[in-house]
Amino acid sequence: MDSRRPHLDVGKASLRIGGVEAKSLAEKYGTPLYVTDVGRLAARFREAKSELSSRYGDALVAFAYKSNSTTPVVRTLARMGAGATVVSVAGVELARKAGVSPGDIVLDGPSKSKEELAAGIRAGVGMINAESVQEAMDVEALCRTLGSRGVRLGFRVNFGIRAETHAGLATGGREHKFGVARGEVVKFCRDWAPRFRFARVAGLHSHIGSQVSDADVFRRQTEEMVGLAEELEALGTDVREFNFGGGLGVPYRKEDPELAIGDYADATAGAFARSRWAGRARLVFELGRWVVADSTVLLTRVNYVKAAGKIRWALVDAGMNDFLRPALYGAHHEIVPAWTASAKRSAASYDVAGPVCESTDVFGRGRRLGVSLAQGDLLAILDVGAYGFSMSSTYNMRPLAAVATVEKRRSALASPRRL
Numbered sequence: 001m002d003s004r005r006p007h008l009d010v011g012k013a014s015l016r017i018g019g020v021e022a023k024s025l026a027e028k029y030g031t032p033l034y035v036t037d038v039g040r041l042a043a044r045f046r047e048a049k050s051e052l053s054s055r056y057g058d059a060l061v062a063f064a065y066k067s068n069s070t071t072p073v074v075r076t077l078a079r080m081g082a083g084a085t086v087v088s089v090a091g092v093e094l095a096r097k098a099g100v101s102p103g104d105i106v107l108d109g110p111s112k113s114k115e116e117l118a119a120g121i122r123a124g125v126g127m128i129n130a131e132s133v134q135e136a137m138d139v140e141a142l143c144r145t146l147g148s149r150g151v152r153l154g155f156r157v158n159f160g161i162r163a164e165t166h167a168g169l170a171t172g173g174r175e176h177k178f179g180v181a182r183g184e185v186v187k188f189c190r191d192w193a194p195r196f197r198f199a200r201v202a203g204l205h206s207h208i209g210s211q212v213s214d215a216d217v218f219r220r221q222t223e224e225m226v227g228l229a230e231e232l233e234a235l236g237t238d239v240r241e242f243n244f245g246g247g248l249g250v251p252y253r254k255e256d257p258e259l260a261i262g263d264y265a266d267a268t269a270g271a272f273a274r275s276r277w278a279g280r281a282r283l284v285f286e287l288g289r290w291v292v293a294d295s296t297v298l299l300t301r302v303n304y305v306k307a308a309g310k311i312r313w314a315l316v317d318a319g320m321n322d323f324l325r326p327a328l329y330g331a332h333h334e335i336v337p338a339w340t341a342s343a344k345r346s347a348a349s350y351d352v353a354g355p356v357c358e359s360t361d362v363f364g365r366g367r368r369l370g371v372s373l374a375q376g377d378l379l380a381i382l383d384v385g386a387y388g389f390s391m392s393s394t395y396n397m398r399p400l401a402a403v404a405t406v407e408k409r410r411s412a413l414a415s416p417r418r419l
């Protein structure tokens with residue numbers, strides 16, 4: 001049993017997910033196969049929701065659909081009271097279909113098209129977070145055309161807070177493409193907001209980066225947002241929603257830093273509850289990774305084992321098109337044997353790679369799996385629930401992987417393998 005991943009039962013050469021044998025799942029649905037443990041997902045969401053709402057009652061977890069938009073995930077979370085953070089027309093539609101009420105949908109994105117803005121306005125989403133002054137103007141103009149009044153507009157503010165994370169995952173620097181500089185938001189609320197007739201500036205939003213585990217970063221973010229709201233109040237803008245973005249990290253390996261959800265809640269909702277704004281606004285948390293990452297594994301079968309100089313390659317049937325994080329960010333994901341024919345103990349280490357014709361199509365190097373591998377064996381790549389299937393593609397004309405769920409020891413196919 002893995003204490004960090006209580007839904008997984010990692011044996012020497014076998015794996016059970018939510019009580020179901022990986023081997024039987026692979027046989028039933030084929031590989032590569034994403035398997036999501038619905039109970040684990042629900043438990044993580046429940047924990048996030050309860051930690052945040054115990055600090056501040058009016059707190060919405062608006063799950064970041066970009067991290068995982070498979071039907072069972074979004075349906076389960078919607079049923080449990082999650083809102084949705086979306087960045088596209090299809091995202092708005094999916095959230096509605098999943099049963100999220102429009103007021104709990106947040107529309108984000110640094111470069112929204114008019115079509116996307118119109119979809120948000122028509123659906124009556126709770127907040128559209130603008131990332132430029134021009135976009136705010138466009139929202140007002142579109143609302144006028146569509147005859148929509150009372151549309152809530154937020155600003156994603158770039159406070160210039162830098163977070164310790166992979167360069168590809170940081171978004172809060174002053175020169176990043178994200179958000180609007182603080183000074184510009186102030187100017188806008190002074191000069192333009194009073195002239196708006198259809199949209200109303202009602203929100204502040206800040207997302208500093210993803211895979212962040214530093215409580216100070218979140219504390220500063222809270223202070224900055226509250227400070228800015230005070231300044232805007234003096235200009236007649238009433239901030240009713242504070243959106244903390246997402247970004248809370250998870251430890252992909254044992255030694256990774258971890259910020260407990262309770263400490264995150266203290267730094268955000270807890271600090272906010274002690275501010276002058278307490279009771280006057282709703283808080284929104286766009287968590288993705290923390291909620292969904294560890295709920296899911298990717299099962300993949302060994303096609304070939306071969307030596308190349310000192311390297312022993314295990315070539316598997318999942319590729320970078322199925323799971324991109326290692327190739328794109330050099331991200332580390334644990335790999336464990338999910339089933340092996342021989343279960344023969346071995347100290348051998350393997351470089352685990354996929355079938356795509358790119359040398360970056362490698363899931364892990366020098367991995368000691370405890371057993372020796374052979375053709376037909378099964379491996380599991382762990383913690384792939386966030387930015388796994390959602391970032392997959394059909395590169396090399398490979399079909400998308402199948403997605404299955406396990407719940408109460410029963411499995412079901414959520415989507416088949418398809419091109």
Ligand code: LLP
Pocket residue numbers: 064067085108109169207209210211245246247248286287288289290325386387391
């Ligand atoms: N809100 C906004 C405005 C975002 O840009 C993101 C993620 C989130 C919320 C959710 O962040 P989370 O809680 O999941 O960290 N593909 C990368 C991650 C990209 C994150 C993009 N934005 C990865 O695989 O690590």
